[in-house]
Amino acid sequence: MxxxxxxxxxxxxxxxxxxxxxxxxxxxxxxxxxxxxxxxxxxxxxxxxxxxxxxxxxxxxxxxxxxxxxxxxxxxxxxxxxxxxxxxxxxxxxxxxxxxxxxxxxxxxxxxxxxxxxxxxxxxxxxxxxxxxxxxxxxxxxxxxxxxxxxxxxxxxxxxxxxxxxxxxQEEINHLLLKNMNHPVLAVIGGLKFETKEPLVERLLDDVESLYLCGALAHDFYRAEGFEIGTSVHGDSIPKDDLIENKKITIPSDVLVENGARKEYKKSDQVLHNEKIVDIGTESLEELKELSRTAKTIIWNGPFGWYEGGYDKGTIEYLEFLADLDSNIIIGGGDTVGLIEKMSLINRFSFVSTGGGAMLEFLEKGSLVALEYLKDK
The missing domain is CATH 3.40.50.1260 (Phosphoglycerate kinase, N-terminal domain)
Structure with missing residues (x-):
């Protein structure tokens, strides 16, 4: 650019x-x-x-x-x-x-x-x-x-x-341009409401080898497959069949659920109507780590679980894992970056973006509205 x-x-x-x-x-x-x-x-x-x-x-x-x-x-x-x-x-x-x-x-x-x-x-x-x-x-x-x-x-x-x-x-753009990344690329995306992330998901599928969807985004995939998600946060729509069947996309196969004071890890298709999904499961986290070991570039935006409710165990464990991984690691998103600061890991990753929504929009569109006024025409 x-x-x-x-x-x-x-x-x-x-x-x-x-x-x-x-x-x-x-x-x-x-x-x-x-x-x-x-x-x-x-x-x-x-x-x-x-x-x-x-x-x-x-x-x-x-x-x-x-x-x-x-x-x-x-x-x-x-x-x-x-x-x-x-x-x-x-x-x-x-x-x-x-x-x-x-x-x-x-x-x-x-x-x-x-x-x-x-x-x-x-x-x-x-x-x-x-x-x-x-x-x-x-x-x-x-x-x-x-x-x-x-x-x-x-x-x-x-x-x-x-x-x-x-x-x-300039530094943000150089690190976030998909064409600049070494392949294979793994994108790990969390957040709310699949309908707002669908254009990003479709764009990433054109440019990355693997896409791991977590948090409430995964909940909408569970709904599309007919799984019960109980009182978990979810969007207003469900993914289309071609996305459900896309082999590049992975979602957690097990989750941590909460029901009052009770917390339990279980398979994603075994959640009950009175339970709430609050974090990634232990088996899924190990599966994600294995997927991460094969990637030369990892892009991550958004925590795994209900961060506001204090469920950050999965996110912390994955951050600790990535900090020791010899790959190009690019991370953004307010909650995730805040946790990185708290853990004093800022300097352990290739690049930590100042953007949350801006990072996701740039990944989706390859530009931002402000950049149109900065281009050398």
Missing amino acids: NLRKIQDVKKELKGARVICRVDFNVPIKESGIVMSDFRIKATLPTINFLKEAGAKIILISHIGRAPNESLAPVANYLKQNLGMNVDFVSSIFGSEIEDKIDSLEDGGIVMLENLRSDPGETSNDSFFSKQLAEYADIYVNDAFAVSHREHASIVGLPKEIPAFAGLRM
């Missing part, structure tokens, strides 16, 4: 005002403590590149879902934990911001407040985009995880000023 890269204009960056869309949407405790710095650290190479090139940097991001959530704790984290001199402004527009940008020295950084505190961000309001564009000469997108969203800072802003892909954005 030919993108306009920020490295290509390095000589033009000294003294230039660069507005950089990053993804600092990280979990924050009520006390204001950053609980995960994975996404923050992922974009540091781009920020440092801009600093060293002498750019005047304006960092923009969103955080959380509520408009009153603030990026102030992230700015504090950058200063206190990463030694980065960031001048945080608790607003998006106004004379204070303009004054701070005007007074920036080469390599200086100003960080604006949560973009989603203004409805113009999520509605992709053109006036909102034009206002942001007035701050800068150059736009950089380093926020892969939200680059499937048609928001102002993602698709509106790059229409207004010259736009380039950041270093992390």
Whole structure:
């Protein structure tokens, strides 16, 4: 994929005002403590590149879902934990911001407040985009995880000023392009509602040798085969016969079920009407490990079980297994990545994506809406 890269204009960056869309949407405790710095650290190479090139940097991001959530704790984290001199402004527009940008020295950084505190961000309001564009000469997108969203800072802003892909954005694309992967490829996909994942499944079947479906996706396959799934989470539709019969697709042959305080491993076709499937079974996990040993590339997105309910045993065991496997391992998805951080395994895999939904959409379509505005045409 030919993108306009920020490295290509390095000589033009000294003294230039660069507005950089990053993804600092990280979990924050009520006390204001950053609980995960994975996404923050992922974009540091781009920020440092801009600093060293002498750019005047304006960092923009969103955080959380509520408009009153603030990026102030992230700015504090950058200063206190990463030694980065960031001048945080608790607003998006106004004379204070303009004054701070005007007074920036080469390599200086100003960080604006949560973009989603203004409805113009999520509605992709053109006036909102034009206002942001007035701050800068150059736009950089380093926020892969939200680059499937048609928001102002993602698709509106790059229409207004010259736009380039950041270093992390480039890294995500290079690792996730299916054509770049060594074969045989095994894709392990979890998540909810098969109907939303069906296009991805069909695309992957064209490009990978093996596809392992787990979590609620597998539940819809059980339903298609006439198995009882009890009170387990499932989608609104079932897979078509050609997918049920596809030899590339594997689903767990045994599962962990819960019924009140009782938990039991059993075959997938033996679940009772009052039971809930909550994790992958032990036999299935061993089958998946064996399948994994034959793959040169493994792509994984989404935990195996009911993660929110505390059922992470299967996911943890598979992560530990993959950490010792000599293959190209690519992992994404918020819950899975959070667990990797907790287990201190980030550096044990070939690549850990900052994206969840964005990763899956890129695998399905080979592009994202944001990339259309970064392509070297």
